[in-house]
Structures are given as structure tokens and as C-alpha cells.
Amino acid sequence: MNYEPTQIFFIVFSGIILMLLMSGFIIVMVLLHRQQQLRNRQKMESLKAEYEKTMLKVEKEIQDQTLSFIGQELHDNLGQILSLTKLTLNSPDEESYSEGKRLINHAIKEVRSLSKRLNLDWVKEVKLQDFISGELQKIEKSGYCKTQFETDEITITLDQDKKLVLIRIIQESLNNIMKHAEPSMIVISLRQEKGTLSVTVKDNGKGFDVADKSKGMGLHNLKSRIETIGGELMLSSIIGIGTEIKLLLPFE
Template sequence: MNGDVTQIFFIVVSGIILMLLMCSFIVVMVLLHRQQQFRNRQKMDQLKGEYERTILGVEKEIQEQTLSYIGQELHDNLGQILSLTKLTLSRPDPENFSEGKKLINQAIKEVRSLSKSLNLDWVKEVQLSQFIQGELQKIENSGFSKTLFETNLEHLELEQDKKVVLIRIIQECLNNTMKHAEPELITILLREENNTLTLILKDDGKGFHVAEDHSGMGLHNLKSRIETIGGTLNISSIIGIGTEIKLLLPIE
């Protein structure tokens, strides 16, 4: 009889211990799950904050770049037109008066064009291919080097934030090329295949050692920015041959 009681007591105690262990296991799993959820929320908040900082920083840089361009245009282009207008109108004859009116109309057109660039509304309206063509045309007009643009895209719909980041990356790459590469030809290829946008910027300039990154944190910043919008960036360069920057961005 005592043996039966002992056996029942052992079974009950074992059951209680097993139940406590199962409860403890469940509690631990719940706590671990909540910790994982908390870490995931922290990571998502961090990624969101990094994304927002990147977009704000890029927008600020584009505005600064635009203001610099406007200042240069006011000094070199519009200033020259107005000076020529003043010189033309200083000689009062019908032919000069007609030419002066043309110059004034040209100056008004230039002012209107520049005023549209003072905010980022143009980013919403411009196609990426149009922007690239415009930037390359500026380089050619300056006499810096020859340029070439090839694309298989007639129309590309991009989210504005992604377009802003791509525009800034293109500006930064072209600026670095003009500062350091001394090329004779700058080439940009823009393609879309299998829901992936491919952008390749090439030059036949001096080249550099990619591992050393002569532009300080420039390459790191470029890679960080494209990664923020879900893309990747690869850079290859050969001394005396040139540099190629390849961006891949998944798109819908």
C-alpha cells in the first residue's frame, strides 16, 4: 500500500515538475519572441531613419548643386546677355532696337528657366533619361570632354525618392569624373531588363586604385545611398584606362 502511495506521489510530483518545465519553456519562448520583435522594430526604425536622412541629405545637396549652377548661369550666361543688350540698345537705330528686343526676350526666357530650378518640383517632372542628357550636354557645352548617352528606355516611372537618389548619385559621379579623371569621353548607359534598372557610367580617364578610394569616403557614400533604396553599386577602375561605375536597382 505504501508502495502504491509512493508511486502515485512520484507520478504527481513528476507531472507537476514537467508542467512547470513546460510553462517555463513557454514563458521563455514568449520572452524571446518579444525580444526578437523589439529588435526587429528597432531595426526597422533604424532603417526608416537612415532612409529619411538619406533622402533629406540628397535633396539638400541637389538644391545646393542647383543654386551653384544658377549662380554660374546668372554670371556667365544671363549677365552676358544683359551686357550685350545694353551695348546693343546704346546705339539707337531700328536694327539694333529689334536685336535688343530679341536679347531681352532671351533673357526673360533664361530667368523663367532658372526660376523653375529653385525647388525640387522639376524632379517630379523630369525623366531620368532627360536629366542625364541635360547633364552630359552641360559637360559638352563647357568643352570639358565628349559625351555619349545610350538607352533602351522611352519612358520610365520611378518613385520620386528613388529618382532623387539616382539623380544625386549621377551628379556626384560626374563631378568626381570632372575633378579627377581627365577623360576624353564620358559614357552613360541606361537600360531596363527583367525588372532591373541598370545604369553604367564610364570614362576613359586616368583611373585609380579602388581599394584606396582617393575621394575619401566618396565611394562608401555612393554605395550607402544606393543600398538605402534597395540597389547595389560596383566600381572598377584601371590606371591609365578609365573607370566604370555600375548601378543595379530593382524596379516594378
Template structure:
């Protein structure tokens, strides 16, 4: 019976130690879980901030390009119409007066069209397929090179932010091609493949070494932008064999 108190003390001590260990383990798990939540929240906040910065940057670039386009149109198109109107109205012939009125109406129509592009509301209204075709038509009209557009899509609904990013990427890719590639043909393809939207921009120009670090920043910007809206970018290029940029975007 003399050993019973010692056994009792041992059992009490063991129980207390086990309880303390379990409490410590539970506290550690709670602290770990809270830290994980904080890290996840910080990661989500960072992703949200990065997304917002990307969208704001894209909006600013499109607005700047729009203003540049409007300035050129005012100088080359509206300015030319108004100059022609002035010359026409200088002659008091009744037929010239009628022609002058027609030219003034045309100038008003052109100014109204340009004014709509001063904000980004046109992005909501424009269809991506129409935008691509218009951009390629501008290239052909300039006499720079031939273009081709292929698509298996008739109707395409995208979120405004997705459309914004895609429009800017398309503009940037086409501008880079015109600046550096010296192509004879630019091909753009927009295809729906299962659950993905595939946009391909391809040229038969000079190409470049994809390992060249000096080309990396522009490619990094394109990749980060498409990743912001949940897509990814693939690039294929060889010197003297052209360049192909493929964008894949999850699509329902």
C-alpha cells in the same frame, strides 16, 4: 498497497514539475519572441531613419548644386543678356528698340526657367534619360571631352526618391570623373535587363587603385545611397585603364 500513496505523490510531483517546465519554456519563448519583435522594430526604425537622412542629404546637395548653377547662369547668361540690352537701348534707333524688347523678353524667359529650379519639383517632371543627355551635353559644350549615351529604354517611370538618388549619384560620378580622371571619352549606359535597371558610367581616364583607402569614403557614400533605394553598386578600375561604375536597381 503501501506503495500506492508514494507513487501517487511521485506522479503529482512529476506532473507539477513538468507543468512548471512547460510554463517556463512558454514564458521564455514569449519573452524571446517579444525581444525579437523589439529588435526588428528597432532595426526597421533605424533603416527608416537612415533612408530619410539619405533622401534629405541628397535633396540638400541637389539644391546646393542647383543654386550654384543658377548663380552661374545669372552671371554668365542673364547678366550678359541684360548688359547687351542696355547697350542696345542706349542707341535710339527704332531697330535697336525692337531688338532691346526681344532681349528683355529672352531675359524674362531665362529667369522664369531658373526660378523653376529653385525647388525640387523639377525632379518629378524631368525624365532620367533627358537628364543624363543634358548633363553629357553640358560636358561636351564645355569642351572637356567627348561623351556617349546608350539606352534600350524609351519610357521609364521611377519613384521620386529613386530618381533623386540616381540623379545625385550621376552628378557625383560625372563630377569625380571630370576632377580626377582626365578622360577623352565618358560613356553612360542605361539598360533594362530582366528585372533590373542597369546604369553604367564609364571613362577611359587615369583610373585608380580600388584598394586605396583614401578613395573609400566617396565610394562608401555612393554604395550606401544606392542601397537605400534597394540597389547595389559595382566598381571596376585600374590605373591607366579607366573606371567603370555600375548601378543595379530592381525594376518592374
């Protein structure tokens, strides 16, 4: 088959146009892909920065709370033990000497216990169940209200950062209850369900309107924190009935 020169020119020209279009399409796709990669990288860097910021803030809050606790313990507990030791050792008899020695050993034990709380190693060592149980016992011993802890056998082990954030969220939830709710009962449940760790903090206090933005900043802070470690916060509250905060943390 013989082609006329105009036909050959048209075929060649069409081929060039097609190649240019395909090249342009490929270039556009490459540019779009690179832009998407850049956006993904920026998003990952933003998430990483937010995570690090959250961890620093949580660590500082817990350290500040620990220092406040230690100051109170030094004044109320250790100071009392040492004062009693001084009074006991003022008596010359052997029985007082033995009691003074026992009190000094007790004071040394208290100092060692307090020194451990000056860093965050205790977070790594403490079980989440034991921490929650201890916090509820403090509330009940204070006479503020009754408490209840419900838990199943938990087989997972959280890394220190996730446990630290969870501990701080639980503490803040309990603080909010004691500041605002006026309940007669606080219940915390800890469950392990289908690849998810579930922590529910519930009270039978005053409740509040969840749509009221003036009361939402603290809850927004809690939600933001749980999200930085891949979790989710769900809230429900009924005025006159109480409030429930549920924390869900997926794990492998």
C-alpha cells in the same frame, strides 16, 4: 488498476514539473520573440532615419548646386542679355526697339526657367534619360572629353526620392571622373533588365587601386546612398585602363 499513494504522488509531481517546464519554455519563447521584434523595430527605425538623413543631404546638395548654377547663369547669361538690351534700347530707331523687346522677352523666359530650378519639382518632371543626356552634353560642350550615352526604351517610372538619389550619384560619379580620371571618353548606359534598372558610368581614364582606402570614402558614400533606396553599387577599376561604376536598382 490500483495505484499506490507514492505512485500517485510521483505522477502528479511529474505532471507539475512537466507543466512548469512547458510554461517556462513558452515564456522563454515569448521573451525571445519580443526581443526579436524589438530588434527588428529598432533596425527599421535606424533604416528609416538613415534614409531620411540621406534624402535631406541629397536635397541640400542638389539645391546648393542649383543655387551655384543660378548664380553663374545670372552673371554670365542673364546679365549679358540685359546689358545687350540696355545698349540696344539706347538707339532710338524702330529696329533697335524691336530687338530690345525681343531681348527682354528672352530675359523673362530665362528668369522663369531659373525660378523653376529653385525647388525640386524639376526632378519629378525630368526623365532620367534626358537628365543623363543633358549632363553628358555639358561635359562635351566644355571640351573636357568625348561622351556617349547608350539606352534602351525604359518603361518604368521612378518615384521622386529614388530618382533624386540616382541623379545625385550620377552627378557625383561624373564629378569624380573629371577631378581625378583624365579620360578621353565617358560612357553612360541605362538599361532595364528583368525587374532591375541598371545605370553604368564608365571612363577610359587613369583608373585606381580599389583596395586603397584613402580613395574609398567617396565611393563608400555613393554605396551607402544607393543602399538606402534598396539598390546596389558595383565597382571595377584598372590602373591605366579606366573605371566602371554600375548601379542596380530593383523595381516592382
